[in-house]
Amino acid sequence: MLARLLSTSTSVRSTFARRHAPTAALAASVVTGVLLFAATPAGATVTRVETSPGNFTEVGLQPRSELYGEGKAETFANNNGNAIVDGSSVYTIYWDPTDVFNQHHEWLTNIDTFFHAMGENSGNTATIFGPLGEYRERSNAGAVYSTVFKGAYTDSTSYPSPGCSDPEPLALGALTCLTDAQLREQLQSFIATHGLPKGMHTIYYLITPPGVPVCLDAAASHCSDYSLTKTEAEKEEHNSESYKHSFCSYHGIINPDAATEGDGNTILYAAIPWSVGTLGDAYQVSKARVYADGYDCQDGGWNAENNKEIREKERALSTEEETKLAAEPPAKREELEEIRRLEGPHQEEPNQEGKGELGDYSPGLSDLIINQIAEEQANIVTDPLLNAWQDEEHHELTDECRDVFGNTVNMGVGGTALANLNTFSGTLFNQTFGEAHYYINNVFNLGDGSCAGGVALVPRFTAPNPVKTNESVAFDGLESTVGLMKGEVFGPSGPPAVTYATFHWNFGDGSEASGFAPNSPPCELPWLSPCAGSVFHSYQYGGTYQVTLTVTDVAGNTTSVTHEVTVNGSPPPSSPSGSGTQSMQGTPSSQSSGSSSSNGVTPSVPAPIAAATIVPQSLRKALHKGLLVSYSVNEQVAGRFEVLLSRAVARRLGISGTPATGMPAGSPPQLVIAKAILVTTKGGHSSVRIEFSKRTAARLAHAHKVALTLRLTVHNASSSNPATTTVVSAVTLGG
Secondary structure (H helix, E strand, C coil), X not given: CCCCCCCCCCCCCCCCEEEEEEEEEECCEEEEEEEEECCEECCCEEEEEEEECCEEEEEEEEECHHHCCEECHHHCECCCCCCCCCCEEEEEEEECCCXXXXXXXXXXXXXXXXXXXXXXXXXXXXXCCHHHHHCECCCXXXXXXXXXXXEEEEECCCCCCCCXXXXXXXXXXXXXXXXXXXXXXXXXXXXXXXCCCCCCCEEEEEECCCCCCEECCCCCCCECCCCCCHHHHHHCCCCCHHHHCCEEEEEEEECCCCCCCCCCCCEEEEEECCCCCCCCCHHHCCCCHHHHCCHHHCCCCEECHHHCCEECCCCCCCHHHHHHHHHCCHHHHHHHHHHHHCCCCCCXXXXXXXXXXXXXXXXXXXXXXXXXXXXXXXXXXXXXXCCCCECCCCEXXXXXXXXXXXXXXXXXXXXECCCECCCCEECEECEEECCEEECCCCEEECCCCEEECCCCEXXXXXXXXXXXXXXXXXXXXHHCEECCCEEEECCCCCCCEEEECEEEEECCCCCEEEEECCCCHHHHCHHHCCECCEEEECCCCCEEEEEEEEEECCCCCEEEEEEEEEEECCCCCCCCCCCCCCCCCCCCCCCCCCCCCCCCCCCCCCCCCEEEEECCCCHHHHXXXXXXXXXXXXXXXXXXXXXXXXXXXXXXXXXXXEECCCCCCCCCCEEEEEEEEEECCCCEEEEXXXXXXXXXXXXXXXXXXXXXXXXXXXXXXXCCCCCEEEEEEEEEEEC
């Protein structure tokens, strides 16, 4: 009779307008986005708070959802190219000398499992961290999704004397109240005591339990808790200044050397206080419902199902429904009222599995903490020193998409698709890491202005029917799904320029083409031509050819697809009659392969057909055993492999090398950091390991993820007037 009804209101949020559109198709799932225009929402902001007369602290703050103003997504930028984090190691510290977490070990298990899954799934573009690689610093290193979970630790160090006064203690009273200054002091002591690393590639998460609020100042004007008047509790309202200045979490920096790009003494950290309410906790039932609810540190009470932005609101009953409800037995009436309550604002707990070991339903609260952790991770890597990727209102990456949880799924609890009636929480999720499900705020996609729950890179083209030699054959790579089509690239100085995803074709006959998509502005500029989203090609000889399309998005993610093309006609002179020619699968290249000779004389033989690619492997293994490369050639050849690294990255890591010459116009400067000779006695397929010098390997080991380019140059070994072929492929190695 009173089945759960989602609000039927058709009004949109008054602070902004948005519409949903698909941004990616991922094999077995679809990732949706929300295009932002006009005024946009903002939640967290880079905030400066006076902690004492004349002293200030600055943090990236996540206020409660009902408190944000209007952001300006169109101004979101990092025009100075300030530092980002291009790969991070993460430590989790629970400051808990009173063993609150130990009594709720499910919280620890769920949170630590998420940290592990976040690291295990590094590079997975189907998650909210997928778009991060498009956010760059001056060196053009991107904030790629590369995370290593270094483990969790419970710190039993006693709390210092309270540095603030809890605005609203829990029902059982406050354990203490800590200031940001006290958190910083303890974190620095903890790192020194345990000999832990500092620097721009390490992030510390400091988590405090219920009963231990955190305030930015001793005056407790900005706290994770907030005061609640009797009237507010009765009317279920939030009107106090304490609430308006409260927050869910924040991230900050300890930068003793005031290093403009951070240095070895810089400490990046996030404070995650227990700011998500107490629903399901049997010991906190005396607190007002409006205080116990935690949805304002999650989705703000906005319905995310079916990609709609509808304010959750309890449906008013008609007179007839009220009469029928009153006639129900008390137990049934209470159950129906609980179901109706779920039509209003409520939190989502996809990992709530029923009663915990304490006999209550509090374990699912960790899902709200996980959402805060994910938001802070995205904001830290794109704005670690609080001066990088922001809009003009100082809103960070997740702020432009606050309360957007696109692509949600209802998993159901206890055989029902409704919710957990013991906690009045739903079971929506929109992120999957391994086998675990999470409900996490989307992030802003710079390229298309959407709120992305993930991005896709799916190259596609349809092979033509059999054609004849010398006929024009069309290949349309714009069938592809490219979630990160547009981005920004930095030069040595000044603001960034626009760049686009690239399309590379290997036609299987020794010829290749690379470029941007047609109709995009870069195709109109000589320095970025040619366009290669759609191309024409003709084959001189008959045979079956393997045509490979490789698409590289602006974050450096690369994926390929290969289809066969049959060409009817005479085979090449060098092949036995009727056998045709068949090339190996092509590889990414920024250079055209073709016939040439060092003395300027036209070669007397066709250029060899070659392919080379870096085999998927961990960076650690490549540095220890050598970079494993797979290659193929169609005849006896001689030549060399070269491993190239961006000069900007090499400079940052302290790696020296020979400048790479012969790169396409407009390519960023590269250094040759390793090489190997290739000599074959016949055509075929094989592999080789290219070793790095000890110094280069040691320097590369400091990088969590590195983009390498492989260039293979070969010529006919049996000809007096050989032709040369060059193929180039790129890969990003991590781990």
